[in-house]
Amino acid sequence: MNLFEEMKAEYIRLSAQTASLERAIDALPEGSLEWRKRGNTYRYYRRTQDKKEYIAKSNPQLIEALAKKKYLQKMLIDAKEEKTAISKYLNAHKGKDRPKELIIHNPNIENLLRPLFVGTDEKLAVWAAEEYPSTAGYPNQLIHPGPLGKMYRSKAEASIAYVLFKYHLPNRYECDKKIGEVTYHIDFTIRNPENGQTIYWEHCGMMDNDRYAANIGIKLKEFEKAGIFPDRNLILTFESKQFPFETWMAEEIVHQYFCLK
Numbered sequence: 456m457n458l459f460e461e462m463k464a465e466y467i468r469l470s471a472q473t474a475s476l477e478r479a480i481d482a483l484p485e486g487s488l489e490w491r492k493r494g495n496t497y498r499y500y501r502r503t504q505d506k507k508e509y510i511a512k513s514n515p516q517l518i519e520a521l522a523k524k525k526y527l528q529k530m531l532i533d534a535k536e537e538k539t540a541i542s543k544y545l546n547a548h549k550g551k552d553r554p555k556e557l558i559i560h561n562p563n564i565e566n567l568l569r570p571l572f573v574g575t576d577e578k579l580a581v582w583a584a585e586e587y588p589s590t591a592g593y594p595n596q597l598i599h600p601g602p603l604g605k606m607y608r609s610k611a612e613a614s615i616a617y618v619l620f621k622y623h624l625p626n627r628y629e630c631d632k633k634i635g636e637v638t639y640h641i642d643f644t645i646r647n648p649e650n651g652q653t654i655y656w657e658h659c660g661m662m663d664n665d666r667y668a669a670n671i672g673i674k675l676k677e678f679e680k681a682g683i684f685p686d687r688n689l690i691l692t693f694e695s696k697q698f699p700f701e702t703w704m705a706e707e708i709v710h711q712y713f714c715l716k
Contacts, residue, residue: 459545462541463545464577466538466541466542466545467580467581467584468580469538469541471583471584472534472603472604473534475603475604476527476530476531478604479604480524480527480528480531483520483521483523483524484520486521487521488501488522488525489507501517523600578651579646583626587631588631599612601613601616601617601620611660611699611700612642615658615692615705616628616643618702619645623648624645624713626644626645627643627644628643629642630644632681634677634678634681635677635680639674641655641657642658654689655683655688657690657692658693659691659694661695662694
């Protein structure tokens with residue numbers, strides 16, 4: 456991938472990041488956080504358009520939510536500035552890709568030759584940034600922040616998301632997968648950057664719940680019907696209250712499964 460292609464892929468990634476950050480910010484409480492230090496303590500306030508109100512120490516959830524909002528807003532500003540800078544480069548580069556000029560505005564030929572100009576990395580970046588069907592429901596359960604401001608249902612899933620992001624593994628969270636008459640929302644649908652292969656990752660987070668554990672067995676039987684099988688194209692991780700899932704476990708799995716060094 457040359458520099459121009461890398462910049463296009465980065466622009467696509469930043470577009471997805473800004474959209475994700477904007478959604479996360481919109482879901483947080485109205486107003487902005489302000490504070491004042493008094494001795495060794497802080498007093499916190501919420502500033503809205505027409506007023507400024509004190510936040511009692513008995514309401515730490517609001518303080519945390521507004522602090523997160525302030526942080527995400529700064530991330531959004533940074534992402535937009537980077538996106539603007541890259542856009543200027545891409546516009547300046549326009550018309551200088553000589554091999555593509557040989558297509559002579561023939562869309563049929565362009566579609567046939569597209570694989571020559573679009574590398575696997577860029578295709579997967581586009582795939583990860585695209586909107587996708589996710590009908591998992593219960594958005595109020597998405598309370599654990601992950602990379603790019605996206606929210607997850609559990610700390611373990613957020614940890615997995617951070618590891619996938621760290622190693623640039625394109626993925627979708629809770630993407631719909633219809634098997635027979637049932638639509639499943641597999642935790643992570645991942646594309647292997649080496650060959651584009653689809654890998655699924657299902658985290659089983661309540662194995663100390665008998666009913667939950669029994670349903671996992673039923674689900675795996677259905678997955679097998681669709682060709683989704685452990686150690687082939689399905690990663691399975693487990694945890695219970697006694698044996699929690701840790702980030703280092705996700706790191707080891709990713710290194711082993713995707714042959715990372």
